[in-house]
Amino acid sequence: SSLRGSKAPGRRDPRICRPPSESVTRAARARPPPSETNLGGGAMSQSHAPQLGPGAELRIGGVDLRIVGLLGEGSFGAVWCAKILRGPSAGGEVALKEILCRSETELMRAVMERKLLKFVTGPGVDLEESEVSRDSPALAAAKRFPSLVASEVEALGPDFWQVRLIMTKLAGKPLESVLDACLEELQMPDPQRSQLAQSGVKAETCRLAAASTCALTMLQQLAPALYHLSSQAHHRDITPRNVLVDTRGGAHSWGLVDFGLAVDSSLWRTDLLTHDIGGDGHYWPTSSWFVLAYGAHHLESYPALLHEYEHCLDLHALGVTALRTLMELWAPSHQTMDADGNGDTDWAQLSKMMRLRIAWSRFWEDIAHFWQPIFDAFSCGGAEALERLKSSYAHAGIHHMVSANLCALRAALRQLVEAASLPALRSLCET
Numbered sequence: 001s002s003l004r005g006s007k008a009p010g011r012r013d014p015r016i017c018r019p020p021s022e023s024v025t026r027a028a029r030a031r032p033p034p035s036e037t038n039l040g041g042g043a044m045s046q047s048h049a050p051q052l053g054p055g056a057e058l059r060i061g062g063v064d065l066r067i068v069g070l071l072g073e074g075s076f077g078a079v080w081c082a083k084i085l086r087g088p089s090a091g092g093e094v095a096l097k098e099i100l101c102r103s104e105t106e107l108m109r110a111v112m113e114r115k116l117l118k119f120v121t122g123p124g125v126d127l128e129e130s131e132v133s134r135d136s137p138a139l140a141a142a143k144r145f146p147s148l149v150a151s152e153v154e155a156l157g158p159d160f161w162q163v164r165l166i167m168t169k170l171a172g173k174p175l176e177s178v179l180d181a182c183l184e185e186l187q188m189p190d191p192q193r194s195q196l197a198q199s200g201v202k203a204e205t206c207r208l209a210a211a212s213t214c215a216l217t218m219l220q221q222l223a224p225a226l227y228h229l230s231s232q233a234h235h236r237d238i239t240p241r242n243v244l245v246d247t248r249g250g251a252h253s254w255g256l257v258d259f260g261l262a263v264d265s266s267l268w269r270t271d272l273l274t275h276d277i278g279g280d281g282h283y284w285p286t287s288s289w290f291v292l293a294y295g296a297h298h299l300e301s302y303p304a305l306l307h308e309y310e311h312c313l314d315l316h317a318l319g320v321t322a323l324r325t326l327m328e329l330w331a332p333s334h335q336t337m338d339a340d341g342n343g344d345t346d347w348a349q350l351s352k353m354m355r356l357r358i359a360w361s362r363f364w365e366d367i368a369h370f371w372q373p374i375f376d377a378f379s380c381g382g383a384e385a386l387e388r389l390k391s392s393y394a395h396a397g398i399h400h401m402v403s404a405n406l407c408a409l410r411a412a413l414r415q416l417v418e419a420a421s422l423p424a425l426r427s428l429c430e431t
Helices: 026-030 104-120 137-144 175-181 190-198 203-229 286-294 296-301 303-311 313-329 347-379 383-396 398-419 423-430
Strands: 043-045 057-060 063-074 077-084 093-101 148-157 160-168 243-248 251-256
Touching: 057 148, 063 093, 093 104, 104 148, 104 160, 137 203, 137 251, 175 243, 175 313, 203 243, 203 251, 203 313, 203 347, 203 423, 286 296, 286 303, 286 383, 286 398, 296 303, 303 313, 313 347, 347 383, 347 398, 383 398, 398 423
Parallel strands: 043 148
Antiparallel strands: 057 063, 063 077, 077 093, 093 160, 148 160, 243 251
């Protein structure tokens, strides 16, 4: 069954596949020791910080806050909603992320996350720029990613640090929860449905139009932002758990959070040989499954896989997220499938959509089947079990199966482009 982004208990995180014997990465060893690291200007504290919880008040980097409630938590820490108590932004809500770092590598991840949050609203970004259908990459990043407000790091003991990052709070809910709940807020607004109905379009096509528009706007808003981010880093953990969607007046606004697994793009070509495999396996490309089974050092013999692993991790994950959104928001009704063909149903479009659904179902079921044992190995902390699993995946050629399923998906999308009568659906498949 699908893990749907769930996490293993405790500190070990199934989003990271690290060989048990692997030492600190080359990038971390090349940086200053943690005692010399100050999060790029954030406050460095040695005193014990107050425990976080609803109603708690604290000061971080000159910003006075009151905790409102928990937004989310995982193996690396927790994210809280907080209100600013004083100053020009008093009363405004922000997000406060607390990260517990038990190694230099984990501390360097927090340093990297802070760097990216600061980069988002760098010089020359004007958030008041007039709205256009497609934002510039820099403006898209400023609107779709959280940005840094203040930060603090505290040494709690030998090889143990607490990092707190205050960032802007993006509107919306995790796409994962929206898909799970099948909320109607992602569907087409009433005026658009009425307009289509008046033009003779059936409810079946209205649902497909709504799902297509929803997934297309995700790509249109997040892809330029990721392009801007790629000059600094690769996110490596794009899933519906980290994608936020806000729906107002039938329009969708998308955001992306959690840069905890991001890597420096300028160092990635050399560091990918020693770095962890980050992210959720449901959203991995073929090259990530190859690296899991054989190791990154074998990529040099396969230029296409090396290029994909070096440049396309985020784009692939975003594409799978958009396709999952389309598939879960649209399903053919029994009335449509039982129709005799004399109605107004676009049968050419529907038949290609059904072909895409078959390819998607095969892909998703296989990926879930491959990923579940990895999740179980990490949740139980079994290093030996993981090594045996990797050997068995190499022997079985799992990456070939993933590649075949992805090829079937791409072929179905190409066929759908030719048959699609809905503009949003055609644009989505072409994207």
